[in-house]
Amino acid sequence: MHTQDQAVAAADALTLLLSQQHGIAAALEEIAGWISTRGGSVAAENALAALQVLDLNAKALTQAINQVRQG
Numbered sequence: 001m002h003t004q005d006q007a008v009a010a011a012d013a014l015t016l017l018l019s020q021q022h023g024i025a026a027a028l029e030e031i032a033g034w035i036s037t038r039g040g041s042v043a044a045e046n047a048l049a050a051l052q053v054l055d056l057n058a059k060a061l062t063q064a065i066n067q068v069r070q071g
Contacts (some may be wrong), residue, residue, distance in 0.1 A: 011068040018061040025054045 032047035 007068050007071065011065050014061055014065045014068065018058060018065065021054055021058045021061065025051055025058070028054065 028047055028051050032044045032051065035047060036044035
């Protein structure tokens with residue numbers, strides 16, 4: 001595979017991972033809200049802490065995608 005083709009494939013794979021991160025984050029946010037309304041404040045806080053990690057990782061993935069796409 002040509003180096004440019006490899007870079008495109010890597011960027012595409014990272015983009016798919018980022019898309020999955022966003023989906024998981026949205027679901028986790030919904031679950032945290034649901035838990036919170038039912039009195040599970042500790043569990044909701046734990047879910048929100050996990051959401052912060054997903055957000056941090058999403059930023060890193062975005063940077064990696066941009067670097068690969070720029071060459």
